[in-house]
Amino acid sequence: xxxxxxxxxxxxxxxxxxxxxxxxxxxxxxxxxxxxxxxxxxxxxxxxxxxxxxxxxxxxxxxxxxxxxxxxxxxxxxxxxxxxxxxxxxxxxxxxxxxxxxxxxxxxxxxxxxxxxxxxxxxxxxxxxxxxxxxxxxxxxxxxxxxxxxxxxxxxxxxxxxxxxxxxxxxxxxxxxxxxxxxxxxxxxxxxxxxxxxxxxxxxxxxxxxxxxxxxxxxxxxxxxxxxxxxxxxxxxxxxxxxxxxxxxxxxxxxxxxxxxxxxxxxxxxxxxxxxxxxxxxxxxxxxxxxxxxxxxxxxxxxxxxxxxxxxxxxxxxxxxxxxxxxxxxxxxxxxxxxxxxxxxxxxxxxxxxxxxxxxxxxxxxxxxxxxxxxxxxxxxxxxxxxxxxxxxxxxxxxxxxxxxxxxxxxxxxxxxxxxxxxxxxxxxxxxxxxxxxxxxxxxxxxxxxxxxxxxxxxxxxxxxxxxxxxxxxxxxxxxxxxxxxxxxxxxxxxxxxxxxxxxxxxxxxxxxxxxxxxxxxxxxxxxxxxxxxxxxxxxxxxxxxxxxx
Numbered sequence: 293x294x295x296x297x298x299x300x301x302x303x304x305x306x307x308x309x310x311x312x313x314x315x316x317x318x319x320x321x322x323x324x325x326x327x328x329x330x331x332x333x334x335x336x337x338x339x340x341x342x343x344x345x346x347x348x349x350x351x352x353x354x355x356x357x358x359x360x361x362x363x364x365x366x367x368x369x370x371x372x373x374x375x376x377x378x379x380x381x382x383x384x385x386x387x388x389x390x391x392x393x394x395x396x397x398x399x400x401x402x403x404x405x406x407x408x409x410x411x412x413x414x415x416x417x418x419x420x421x422x423x424x425x426x427x428x429x430x431x432x433x434x435x436x437x438x439x440x441x442x443x444x445x446x447x448x449x450x451x452x453x454x455x456x457x458x459x460x461x462x463x464x465x466x467x468x469x470x471x472x473x474x475x476x477x478x479x480x481x482x483x484x485x486x487x488x489x490x491x492x493x494x495x496x497x498x499x500x501x502x503x504x505x506x507x508x509x510x511x512x513x514x515x516x517x518x519x520x521x522x523x524x525x526x527x528x529x530x531x532x533x534x535x536x537x538x539x540x541x542x543x544x545x546x547x548x549x550x551x552x553x554x555x556x557x558x559x560x561x562x563x564x565x566x567x568x569x570x571x572x573x574x575x576x577x578x579x580x581x582x583x584x585x586x587x588x589x590x591x592x593x594x595x596x597x598x599x600x601x602x603x604x605x606x607x608x609x610x611x612x613x614x615x616x617x618x619x620x621x622x623x624x625x626x627x628x629x630x631x632x633x634x635x636x637x638x639x640x641x642x643x644x645x646x647x648x649x650x651x652x653x654x655x656x657x658x659x660x661x662x663x664x665x666x667x668x669x670x671x672x673x674x675x676x677x678x679x680x681x682x683x684x685x686x687x688x689x690x691x692x693x694x695x696x697x698x699x700x701x702x703x704x705x706x707x708x709x710x711x712x713x714x715x716x717x718x719x720x721x722x723x724x725x726x727x728x729x730x731x732x733x734x735x736x737x738x739x740x741x742x743x744x745x746x747x748x749x750x751x752x753x754x755x756x757x758x759x760x761x762x763x764x765x766x767x768x769x770x771x772x773x774x775x776x777x778x779x780x781x782x783x784x785x786x787x788x789x790x791x792x793x794x795x796x797x798x799x800x801x802x803x804x805x806x807x808x809x810x811x812x813x814x815x816x817x818x819x820x821x822x823x824x825x826x827x828x829x830x831x832x833x834x835x836x837x838x839x840x841x842x
Contacts, residue, residue: 294362294599295622296329296353298613300606302748303330304734305338307605309676310650311350314604314625316669317657326602329353331613335733336719341675344706345668356599357615360563361556363596364577364586370395371405371543376433377413378539380405391573393584394547400582403547406573413541427454427479429540431499431522434479437540438501438533443508443523444516454479454498456537458530459488467491481526481533486512493521501526503533553578556585560593561618567593605650607642609633610737625653627688628826631738648688651676655696670703675715682751682788683712688827716788721750722757727768730761731783737776738830740837746776747833749784749825755794758785762796766815769798782833786823793819795829803840807832 297315299307311328318326328350334342342349369387371380371394384392384407391406416423432448435441442448455473459466459482466488470478479499480492484506492500493515499522502508508516508523516523526533552570554563554577567575567590575593577585601616602623608631609616621634623641627650643653651673658665658673665673677697681689684697701708721730735748748769752758758765765783773781780799787793797804797815804811810818822828 295323295326295602296351296356296599297326297602297604298329298331298353298356299350299604300611300736301613302332302732302735303334303338303605304749305335305341305679306649306651306676308334308338308350309341309672309679310604310625310654312347313651313654313665313669313673313676314602314657315350316665317654317661317663318602320663321661327351329613331355332732335721336724337679337715340715340718341672344711345671345675347668347672353613355559355615356601356613357618358560358596358599359557360554360560360577360588360593361585362599363560363592364554364556364588365592366586368392368587370399370584371547372396373402373542373544373547375543376429376437376540377410377543378437378536380543381407381410381539384410389574393574393576393587394543395584399584401551401553401576401578401584403549404551404572404574404576405543405547409546409548410543413543413546414538422455425456427456427538427540428452428542428545429454429537431524433540433542434499434501434537435524437536438524438526438528440501440524440526443502443513443525444521446520446522448522451542452498453477456481456534458482458534459485459492460530463487463491467495470495470497479537481530481537483530490515493519497521499524501533501537503528503530548572551576553582554588554593555580560596564593604654606736607631607634607644608736608738610739625650627653629830645692646688647690648684648686648693649677649680651680652690652693652696655700656692659696659699665700665703667703667705670700671706671711674700674704674708674711678708678712678715682786682791682823683716685788685791686823686827687821688824716751716753720752720757722752722761722785727761727764728772730765731768731772731781735772736825737778740834741841743837744776744778745833746772746778746781747784747825747829748782749786751786751788753789754787755785758794762813762816766796766798769796773798782829784819784822784825784829788823791821791823793822793829795819795822801840803836806836806839 297311299311315326315328330350369383393401394403394405455477457480459480475495475497478497481501482488483504496519501524503526505527554575556577575588599619600622601619604625607624607626625643627647655673721733731748737746769781783796785794795817
């Protein structure tokens with residue numbers, strides 16, 4: 293079962309790095325299925341971290357609600373038009389399947405073949421003496437089904453509608469009976485009986501099957517060649533030979549061509565009702581072009597296994613990956629306030645401590661377990677601490693952060709002081725992103741006393757670029773609030789040099805009169821010594837909202 297380690301939406305460096313590092317810790321602790329994931333692309337600073345560390349980015353998963361390809365069985369067998377009954381049946385029995393997809397040469401699904409439909413080939417038209425003995429096949433399929441050989445073959449791959457006759461009567465009776473049918477369609481089954489073999493060859497039947505391990509005499513073989521009669525040799529007696537000939541029929545008439553397929557990327561919730569109503573025994577899962585991905589059974593779709601998720605750097609469902617309500621949260625590792633909505637069916641491991649970075653908590657797990665992190669993972673965790681504590685200058689910084697960064701220093705192969713300076717010089721959102729990109733780069737949504745709002749934060753070296761782009765940022769901020777149905781949106785622009793911030797608001801109410809920070813412009817405030825969204829700005833906004841509602 294999949295186990296994904298997720299940071300919050302619009303992930304920052306700490307969210308990405310803690311997901312990567314904690315997934316590595318879980319794998320090294322006996323959970324090999326743990327996979328780092330994210331529901332948004334890394335920002336430029338995080339990309340810099342991953343390049344310096346030589347680590348791949350987490351797997352991008354925008355929604356954890358299962359889709360059809362998540363529950364399909366990719367290793368499966370198929371059939372094709374022109375396959376014989378015995379070939380399809382053997383595969384189904386070997387794989388313990390009661391139905392399989394039928395595909396064309398490009399593996400596009402064209403139908404489904406079930407065991408029940410397959411059996412109809414053997415027992416259909418039992419009341420019609422002609423149809424019941426008709427076999428649509430070719431001589432090569434018959435020989436293969438018998439495990440036999442040819443003594444002489446004429447167009448063995450040609451498709452035929454053969455009438456099976458058993459030569460178990462007198463020569464005269466057999467000849468009279470045979471003359472009732474089109475001899476080019478007749479295949480005669482008999483043992484070592486020259487009195488049957490000779491008239492069958494003289495009449496020019498399509499094929500003659502010699503049973504019991506016997507062979508046709510050399511003289512009759514030459515006559516068969518002259519008359520264009522194929523001669524097949526069977527190791528079985530006449531009864532078993534006849535049954536096996538019937539099993540050589542092409543599966544084509546038994547294939548259900550009106551088949552329900554499941555698009556690989558479609559949510560199971562969208563196809564569940566259709567699957568519930570269907571009597572189809574198996575459901576091919578296909579790409580957009582119809583190519584087979586795998587197969588699913590009804591129980592796979594109706595009661596799929598729930599993905600397991602570990603949340604890092606957040607615990608509020610409004611910040612979690614979409615579809616989290618259809619997953620099982622098995623663990624939380626975080627350093628933010630407790631949010632609403634988090635539930636679990638079983639007890640879970642929940643670590644929530646007032647430190648400056650989630651990577652601090654992950655690093656402590658490594659040290660406590662006596663697991664030495666690889667240099668790449670150590671640099672990844674150090675980067676998360678540097679980013680979230682502004683290189684240990686944020687008021688959120690604790691002694692635990694300092695101790696863990698010092699411990700990680702011994703496992704890194706770069707100088708962390710120089711690395712931290714380069715980190716903050718790279719990836720200015722105001723220099724490289726659209727206004728919408730700036731708002732979404734590190735954005736979290738909250739709800740307090742029924743008021744829904746978002747806080748985005750970017751870190752810059754000075755405010756010069758902000759003044760150039762203030763108006764377009766305000767427009768983008770208001771558009772984001774409208775799009776998400778929020779009461780307001782906020783953007784915190786933090787100067788890592790002066791350790792202060794500007795706060796831009798999409799909308800102000802009377803509550804902002806109590807903010808107690810200088811108002812520079814409409815919707816814009818200067819927040820001296822405020823650099824932390826978590827520890828400084830969020831409590832301030834929460835207090836303002838609560839005061840306004842009193």
